[in-house]
Structures are given as structure tokens and as C-alpha cells.
Amino acid sequence: MKLNDRGLLVVVSGPSGVGKGTVRKALFEMPKHNLTYSVSMTTRKQRPGEKDGVDYYFVSKEEFLKRVEEGKFLEHAEFVGNYYGTPLDKVNERLEDGQEVVLEIEVEGALQVKKKVPDCVMIFIVPPGKEALYQRLRKRGTESEDVIEQRIEKANREFKLAKYYDYIVVNDEVSNAADRIMAIIRAEHAKTARSIHKYMELIGEDEE
Ligand SMILES: Nc1ncnc2c1ncn2[C@@H]1O[C@H](COP(=O)(O)OP(=O)(O)OP(=O)(O)O)[C@@H](O)[C@H]1O
Numbered sequence: 001m002k003l004n005d006r007g008l009l010v011v012v013s014g015p016s017g018v019g020k021g022t023v024r025k026a027l028f029e030m031p032k033h034n035l036t037y038s039v040s041m042t043t044r045k046q047r048p049g050e051k052d053g054v055d056y057y058f059v060s061k062e063e064f065l066k067r068v069e070e071g072k073f074l075e076h077a078e079f080v081g082n083y084y085g086t087p088l089d090k091v092n093e094r095l096e097d098g099q100e101v102v103l104e105i106e107v108e109g110a111l112q113v114k115k116k117v118p119d120c121v122m123i124f125i126v127p128p129g130k131e132a133l134y135q136r137l138r139k140r141g142t143e144s145e146d147v148i149e150q151r152i153e154k155a156n157r158e159f160k161l162a163k164y165y166d167y168i169v170v171n172d173e174v175s176n177a178a179d180r181i182m183a184i185i186r187a188e189h190a191k192t193a194r195s196i197h198k199y200m201e202l203i204g205e206d207e208e
């Protein structure tokens with residue numbers, strides 16, 4: 001068994017409105033974990049309540065495209081009229097430091113990550129039914145009806161790409177979905193045989 005102190009890269013993905021952000025927040029509220037979240041960069045307008053540097057790094061289109069040219073993203077994609085990308089330097093630093101890094105990104109970007117980091121763990125979140133997706137997007141109330149329709153249309157194409165993922169997690173109840181993701185991360189961690197020290201840290205046990 002190979003010992004590996006490099007952290008695990010976990011990609012949480014799925015259609016817009018399925019609850020990725022909500023489940024990811026619940027995951028990070030769980031006690032005793034060694035997960036860090038990679039804050040993405042976007043050209044989308046800030047929503048009320050969102051904080052720059054916490055929810056996203058909000059930048060102009062010019063700034064974003066300059067960074068693309070400079071190779072500063074692990075992956076990036078255009079999603080319903082806006083750009084989104086994962087800053088490369090921070091992800092690398094944290095993985096090198098042995099931290100488990102969680103990305104919460106759409107499907108095109110997730111498939112780019114799979115190509116570049118083949119040992120990442122790919123998790124596709126699905127709703128308990130297609131109607132739930134529509135209801136959740138509407139309930140969130142952050143997009144116009146037109147944009148909701150575009151996101152739903154995109155979701156129908158994205159579902160067909162779920163076969164490229166390692167795991168499918170149903171987001172019926174937020175806490176159940178978060179528990180399932182944590183179980184996957186722990187199992188993957190043990191499988192790839194990272195050092196026992198890091199594993200004990202992940203499961204919240206002190207080494208004797
Ligand atoms: N299990 C659930 N049951 C009911 N509502 C949920 C559940 N999970 C999330 N929601 C609600 O669905 C809406 C969309 O959730 P969220 O913003 O987390 O989705 P998302 O997948 O991150 O969306 P996007 O990809 O557009 O950022 C929110 O209003 C959230 O409160």
C-alpha cells in the first residue's frame with residue numbers, strides 16, 4: 001500500500017439548484033473534519049448576502065479572461081452567460097499541505113478536473129425528482145424565470161454526463177446528503193492509503 005501525504009481532491013458537482021451549496025455548507029459544519037473549501041472566481045453579479053472572498057471572488061470579465069490566458073485556473077467554464085473558475089495556486093498549496101480540498105462546480109469544469117487530476121473523487125448530486133430541481137431554483141428566488149429555464153435546460157444535458165462520476169448522491173434531505181458525502185470521503189481516504197496520521201485526523205481520533 002502506497003503512503004501518500006498529499007490531500008484528496010473532492011469534486012462536488014451536479015445541476016444548478018440541486019442543493020450543492022447547501023449540502024456543502026452542512027458538510028463543513030460537521031465536527032472534526034480536515035476539509036477546506038476552494039472559493040471559486042466568477043464574473044457573475046454578487047447576490048444579496050454574498051461576500052467577496054467567501055462565496056466567490058467576484059471579478060470583471062476582463063480580469064477573468066486575463067487569468068485564463070495566464071493559466072491561473074485548474075478549470076474554468078462558461079455557465080449560462082457567466083464565467084466560473086477554480087484558482088489553481090490555492091488548490092495546489094492545500095493539497096501539497098495534505099488538506100482535503102472540496103470543489104463545488106458545474107459539470108463541464110468537473111470533467112476538466114477529472115482529466116487533470118485523475119485520482120480526484122467525483123461526486124454527482126441529484127435531486128429526489130426532476131420537479132424538485134425546478135421547485136428549489138424557484139424557491140431560492142435568485143434568478144429570473146428566464147435564467148431558471150436556461151439552467152433547467154442545461155441540467156437536462158448535464159444528467160447525461162453523470163456516468164463519468166464515481167458516485168451519485170441523492171439530495172433528499174440535506175443532512176443525509178452531507179452524511180453520504182462524508183462517508184464517501186472517509187472511504188476514499190482509507191482506500192488511497194494516506195498516512196495513518198492524516199487518517200486519524202480525518203476521523204477525529206487522537207493518535208496514542
Ligand atoms: N434537500 C433539500 N430539500 C429542500 N430544499 C433544498 C434541499 N437542498 C437545497 N435546498 C434548497 O434548494 C435551493 C437551491 O440550493 P443551492 O443554492 O444549495 O443549490 P446549488 O446546487 O448550489 O445551486 P447553484 O448550482 O445554482 O449554485 C435553496 O433554496 C436551498 O435551500
Ligand SMILES: Nc1nc2c(ncn2[C@@H]2O[C@H](COP(=O)(O)O)[C@@H](O)[C@H]2O)c(=O)[nH]1
Pocket residue numbers: 014015016020040041044075076077079084085086104105106107108109110
Ligand atoms: N466550472 C465551475 N463551475 C463553478 C465554479 N464555481 C461555481 N460553479 C458552478 O456554477 C454554477 C452556477 O453558480 P451560481 O453561484 O451562479 O448559482 C453552479 O453549478 C456552480 O456550482 C467554478 O469554479 N468552476
